Every structure is written in C-alpha cells, then in structure tokens.
Amino acid sequence: MRLLLVEDHVPxxxxxxxxxNRQGYAVDWLADGRDxxxxxxxxxxxxxxxxLGLPGLPGLEVLTQWRAAGLATPVLIxxxxxxxxxxxxxxxxxxxxxxxxxxxxxxxxxxxxALLRRSHGQANQPTLQAAGLHLDEGRQCVMxxxxxxxxxxxxxxxxxxxxxxPEQILSKSHLAEHLYDxxxxxxxxxxEVHVNHLRRKLGRSVIxxxxxxxxxFGASPA
Amino acid sequence: MxxxxxxxxxxxxxxxxxxxxxxxxxxxxxxxxxxxxxLESGLRNDSENLLVALVRxxxxxxxxxxxxxxxxxxxxxxxxxxxxxxxxHWRSRSLWDQELPQLPQAGLKGNLQLGPEGQQLxxxxxxxxxxxxxxxxxxxxxxxxxxxxxxxxxxxxxxxGLAALLLILLLQRVTVRRALRPLETARNQIAQLQQxxxxxxxxxxxxxxxxxxxxxxxxxxxxEDSLKRSRNALGNLGHAxxxxxxxxxxxxxxxxxxxxxxxxxxxxxxxxxxxxxLNRELNRARLAGETLPGALFDCDGExxxxxxxxxxxxxxxxxxSYRVPPGLQLPWDREDLLELLGNLLDxxxxxxxxxxxxxxxETPEGFRLVVEDDGPGIPESQRDQVFxxxxxxxxxxxxxxxxxGIVRDIVDVWGGVLLLQESELGGLKxxxxxxxxx
Numbered sequence: 001m002r003l004l005l006v007e008d009h010v011p012x013x014x015x016x017x018x019x020x021n022r023q024g025y026a027v028d029w030l031a032d033g034r035d036x037x038x039x040x041x042x043x044x045x046x047x048x049x050x051x052l053g054l055p056g057l058p059g060l061e062v063l064t065q066w067r068a069a070g071l072a073t074p075v076l077i078x079x080x081x082x083x084x085x086x087x088x089x090x091x092x093x094x095x096x097x098x099x100x101x102x103x104x105x106x107x108x109x110x111x112x113x114a115l116l117r118r119s120h121g122q123a124n125q126p127t128l129q130a131a132g133l134h135l136d137e138g139r140q141c142v143m144x145x146x147x148x149x150x151x152x153x154x155x156x157x158x159x160x161x162x163x164x165x166p167e168q169i170l171s172k173s174h175l176a177e178h179l180y181d182x183x184x185x186x187x188x189x190x191x192e193v194h195v196n197h198l199r200r201k202l203g204r205s206v207i208x209x210x211x212x213x214x215x216x217f218g219a220s221p222a
Numbered sequence: 223m224x225x226x227x228x229x230x231x232x233x234x235x236x237x238x239x240x241x242x243x244x245x246x247x248x249x250x251x252x253x254x255x256x257x258x259x260x261l262e263s264g265l266r267n268d269s270e271n272l273l274v275a276l277v278r279x280x281x282x283x284x285x286x287x288x289x290x291x292x293x294x295x296x297x298x299x300x301x302x303x304x305x306x307x308x309x310x311h312w313r314s315r316s317l318w319d320q321e322l323p324q325l326p327q328a329g330l331k332g333n334l335q336l337g338p339e340g341q342q343l344x345x346x347x348x349x350x351x352x353x354x355x356x357x358x359x360x361x362x363x364x365x366x367x368x369x370x371x372x373x374x375x376x377x378x379x380x381x382x383g384l385a386a387l388l389l390i391l392l393l394q395r396v397t398v399r400r401a402l403r404p405l406e407t408a409r410n411q412i413a414q415l416q417q418x419x420x421x422x423x424x425x426x427x428x429x430x431x432x433x434x435x436x437x438x439x440x441x442x443x444x445x446e447d448s449l450k451r452s453r454n455a456l457g458n459l460g461h462a463x464x465x466x467x468x469x470x471x472x473x474x475x476x477x478x479x480x481x482x483x484x485x486x487x488x489x490x491x492x493x494x495x496x497x498x499x500l501n502r503e504l505n506r507a508r509l510a511g512e513t514l515p516g517a518l519f520d521c522d523g524e525x526x527x528x529x530x531x532x533x534x535x536x537x538x539x540x541x542x543s544y545r546v547p548p549g550l551q552l553p554w555d556r557e558d559l560l561e562l563l564g565n566l567l568d569x570x571x572x573x574x575x576x577x578x579x580x581x582x583x584e585t586p587e588g589f590r591l592v593v594e595d596d597g598p599g600i601p602e603s604q605r606d607q608v609f610x611x612x613x614x615x616x617x618x619x620x621x622x623x624x625x626x627g628i629v630r631d632i633v634d635v636w637g638g639v640l641l642l643q644e645s646e647l648g649g650l651k652x653x654x655x656x657x658x659x660x
Contacts, residue, residue: 009466009469012468015472015473080463080465083561084560084561084563084565087531088530088560091530091531095534097534097535098531101461101465102471124537
C-alpha cells in the first residue's frame with residue numbers, strides 16, 4: 001500500500017512516517033500544497049493523508065482540485081480545525097474521512113486501515129479476509145484454518161496488497177509502484193523472491209503466475 | 223419611551239392655544255378701541271350740536287328744542303345728555319327719572335351703567351365757554367347692542383378657533399405619521415434583524431436616518447467580521463497548538479518509550495488532559511452565542527450535509543434520519559447550530575445500535591430539537607447526576623456525555639433547556655427547548 005502524506009509540520013510528519021512505515025505502508029511525504037496537487041494526480045497512491053493547513057495552497061483547495069480532475073483515491077483529512085461546519089466543508093470538497101488533531105497514532109492507523117478496506121469493498125472486521133486467509137494487520141501475521149503463520153515485513157506488505165485485490169491480475173511493475181515509495185530502488189527480482197516466500201508459507205496455489213501478465217491472488221482453482 | 227408623535231402633538235397644541243388666545247384677545251381689544259374712537263367722534267358731534275342749540279332766549283340761556291335730535295326726547299332711547307352750568311344742570315328727556323352723573327373731568331368714559339335695562343353707556347364730557355359762563359356738556363350713548371354683537375363675534379371666533387385647532391392637529395398627525403414612516407420601516411427591519419430574516423438594514427432612508435442606519439449596518443458587518451476573524455484566529459491557534467500536541471502524543475506512545483511504561487502512561491494522561499481542555503475552551507470561544515446571526519439556519523439546506531458527514535465518520539451502517547417541517551429556519555448562528563447538532567448526533571451515533579432520529583419543530587415558546595437513538599440509554603437514576611450542577615459532561619469518562627459539554631454550553635448561552643428522557647426507540651432521548659429570540 002502506498003500512501004501520500006501531505007503535512008507541513010516536519011516533526012509530526014516524521015512521527016507519522018515512522019508509524020506508518022512500521023505498519024507496512026510505503027509513504028511519500030510532501031509539505032507544500034502546490035506540489036501535492038501535481039504529485040497526487042501523477043502517482044498511483046492507494047490513499048492520501050491530507051493536512052488542511054498547508055503552505056502554498058490550502059488543503060481544501062488541493063482536495064477540490066484533485067476531485068475536479070477526477071482523482072478517486074480515498075483522502076483522509078487531518079486537521080486541527082475540527083468544528084462541524086469545517087468537517088462538512090471537508091466532506092463537500094470530497095474527503096472520505098476526517099481525523100482531528102491531536103490524535104493517537106493507533107487511531108490514525110485504524111482509520112487508514114478501515115478506509116483502505118472500505119475503498120476496496122471489504123467489510124470492516126478485525127481481520128482482513130480473502131481466499132480463506134485471515135490477515136491480522138495489527139500483529140502482521142496471517143491465519144489459515146486457525147493456524148497462525150508468521151510473516152516478515154515485506155511479505156506482510158505484499159500479502160496485504162494481494163488480499164485487498166483478490167482475483168485481479170497484478171503486474172510486477174504495478175505491484176512495485178504500490179509497494180514502494182518514490183525513493184526506493186525498484187527491483188522486480190526482489191518481488192519474485194517475496195512471492196516465492198509467500199507461496200512456500202501459504203501453498204503454491206495461493207498466488208498464480210500469469211506469464212507475461214503478472215500475478216493473480218486467490219483465484220479459485222478451476 | 224415617549225413617542226415622537228405624542229410629543230409633537232403636545233407641543234403643537236400648546237403653541238397653537240397660546241398664540242390663538244393672545245391673537246384673539248389682542249384683535250378684540252384693538253377692534254373695541256377703534257369702535258370707541260368712532261363712537262367718540264359721533265358723541266363730540268352731538269355735543270357740538272347741543273352747544274349750537276344753546277341760544278339766548280327771553281329767560282336767559284335756553285335750549286332750542288327744534289335743533290335737538292328726537293332721540294333725546296324718547297325715554298331710554300339710548301342717547302342722553304346733561305348740560306351743567308355753574309349753579310344748575312339740564313338733563314335730556316330721554317333720561318326720564320335717571321341721573322346721568324357728571325364725569326369729574328372732560329373726556330371719554332365707557333361702561334357706565336344706567337337705567338332699568340342696564341344700558342352700557344359711553345359718556346363724553348366737553349367743557350365750553352358760552353355767553354360768558356362755563357358750560358359742561360355730557361353726552362352719552364348706549365352701546366349695549368355693539369357689545370352684544372361683540373360677544374357673539376367672540377363666541378363664533380372661539381368655535382372657529384377650536385375647529386381650526388382640531389383640523390391642524392389631525393393634519394399634523396397625518397403629516398407626522400407620513401414623515402415617521404421611514405422610522406417605522408427601520409423599526410420593522412430591526413425586528414426582522416432580531417429574527418435573523420435579514421442581515422442588513424435598507425440604506426434607502428431619509429437623510430436624517432442615514433447616519434443611524436449606516437452605523438447599524440457598519441456595526442453588524444463589524445460584528446460578523448470580527449466573529450469571523452476571531453474564529454479564524456482561534457482556528458490558527460488550535461492548529462498551532464494541536465499539531466505539536468499530535469507529535470507529543472505520537473512520541474508518548476512510540477517504541478522509544480516502550481521500556482518506560484510508566485513514563486509513557488504519565489505523558490499520555492497529561493497530554494490527554496491538555497487536549498480535552500484545549501478542545502473545550504477553543505470550542506467555547508468559537509461560539510457566536512447571542513450575536514445576531516448573519517443568516518438563518520436553513521434546516522433543509524444544512525441537515526443533509528451534516529448527516530452525510532456523520533455517516534462518513536461512523537462507517538457502521540447506521541440509519542440516520544431527520545424529521546423537520548419543510549422550509550423550517552432556525553434563527554441562530556449556523557456554526558453554533560451545526561456544532562450543537564453535530565455533537566448531539568455524534569454522541570447518539572456512538573451509542574446507537576442501528577437507528578438515530580433527529581426531529582426539529584416549532585413550539586409556541588420557540589423551537590424544540592430532539593435526538594433519539596436505540597442504544598442502551600441512561601437509567602433514570604443516573605440522568606440527574608449527569609446534569610447536576612458543577613458536573614461537566616465531558617469530565618465523565620464513560621457513558622453518554624463525552625463531547626456533550628459543548629452542547630450544554632451552547633444551550634446555556636441561548637437560554638434553552640436540556641432534558642434527558644427515554645426514547646420510544648429504546649435508547650436515550652435528548653430534548654432541547656430553545657426560546658424564541660426577542
């Protein structure tokens with residue numbers, strides 16, 4: 001999952017980046033509203049966390065421009081301005097959720113998780129469920145038939161992405177775009193290694209290779 | 223407060239009465255003076271005729287009867303004379319048995335009573351020298367008829383004057399009312415302002431009212447502007463304080479402090495207290511309260527957005543609905559009302575199982591807002607406790623109440639009443655009665 005964090009307060013951004021990275025999200029960080037308008041549209045983010053008090057361009061204006069340009073990425077607004085009048089304005093501008101400062105980091109993680117599931121049509125349950133697997137995002141492990149299987153951080157990221165996109169063909173480059181932030185070197189070989197690790201832990205049939213197209217997760221054995 | 227209309231009427235009446243009386247009295251007096259002077263010349267004529275009629279006869283000085291006016295012969299005819307010599311005096315026959323007193327010196331005198339009919343006489347005494355002796359001739363004329371017509375004239379004048387006064391008063395009332403119509407309009411507009419049906423007064427007013435209306439408009443704009451500015455400043459302050467607070471909260475629960483659980487707990491508790499206090503005070507400072515709203519709160523326009531926002535925040539599939547008479551408008555500040563309803567509904571959403579209903583309606587005393595949910599509710603014994611004086615709702619750590627502090631503040635500022643009841647849906651029913659603005 002690749003997120004865009006737009007927040008101009010550097011210490012808060014550092015904290016949020018660290019927390020979100022621990023949760024297995026690849027995060028790009030921007031501090032200026034004008035940059036955010038451009039980058040939010042040009043990069044394939046899965047979710048955007050947007051602060052409203054931004055230099056350059058106000059957050060609401062950024063959001064309005066994104067929505068006007070047809071950007072459908074879920075946006076979570078982060079703001080200290082938490083009156084109901086302002087919340088309604090945020091919603092009208094096209095926000096999907098609203099978190100007022102200050103907040104507990106876990107609150108943000110839960111909201112991000114819920115919003116990602118919601119945007120992929122998944123119910124908000126304690127665990128993420130797909131193809132008979134139950135993924136516990138808090139503890140970063142997966143359960144199958146009551147048996148708990150431990151995952152590395154990289155495997156967890158990959159599996160979560162697959163489980164949010166079941167039965168879809170995902171190319172290597174698509175996966176790389178959504179699993180790594182803009183500054184990480186993208187090496188498709190590393191991806192293959194992680195896919196193989198997942199297959200070893202969860203069974204070969206879980207991830208199917210479509211030659212020339214990419215991977216497909218959770219396809220019912222035909 | 224005295225009405226301008228009444229003050230103008232009183233002033234006008236007193237001025238008219240005083241001026242009218244002085245004018246009438248003066249003109250009557252001048253008229254009477256003129257009449258007397260006219261009668262005096264007639265009397266002087268008569269007196270000279272009498273002097274001419276005095277002739278030297280066989281028995282000394284005698285009156286030539288032929289030359290006398292017949293009016294001197296007829297009793298109480300209204301024309302009399304008396305001629306005084308050194309030792310004797312003659313009277314005209316018309317005096318009959320009455321005595322015409324001699325004036326102490328030559329000249330004119332009015333208001334002399336005479337005779338059984340109470341005639342008012344005007345007497346002129348003139349002194350002459352004739353035939354070597356001094357002769358004093360007094361002639362008198364009855365001017366009662368003149369006085370009678372005078373009185374009649376005065377009465378007619380009085381009636382006419384009164385009628386004129388009434389007419390003037392009536393016209394003045396009409397004029398004043400017409401002149402004061404802009405004031406009345408301004409008063410109505412101020413009432414509408416209070417009701418929130420308009421945000422500015424009309425500037426199409428007479429010159430005299432212009433500064434007043436301009437000043438009121440200026441004040442209104444200023445109030446709205448300063449409210450906006452202070453809200454903005456509070457927003458900035460909140461932003462400036464809450465962002466570092468978010469950093470601290472994040473640090474307090476971070477990995478680095480995992481080895482010091484007590485320190486982490488202490489930090490978090492203290493930060494939460496700061497956060498709660500900050501939220502509460504900032505929210506309270508944002509309230510417009512009694513300030514006149516710039517515009518009415520339009521239920522049909524605002525509620526769908528609010529409910530959609532609540533639905534977004536509470537992703538569980540809650541059934542939020544509202545029952546509001548179409549076109550209902552509430553005369554309070556939009557942001558305050560959104561804050562009130564938002565917090566009430568947010569609280570209900572936290573506790574409801576599936577259904578939340580908001581109803582807004584008009585009552586004879588004002589407006590009634592009701593929020594009901596189908597959650598667990600609050601047992602009756604604890605409801606009083608929740609609202610007892612001194613207990614702050616947001617200091618309650620569990621149950622209904624979190625976030626309701628601001629609701630209480632708003633209702634207090636508006637002079638409303640907040641009641642907790644049991645809902646037919648099974649949960650809590652919060653009833654807020656807000657009095658109409660005056």
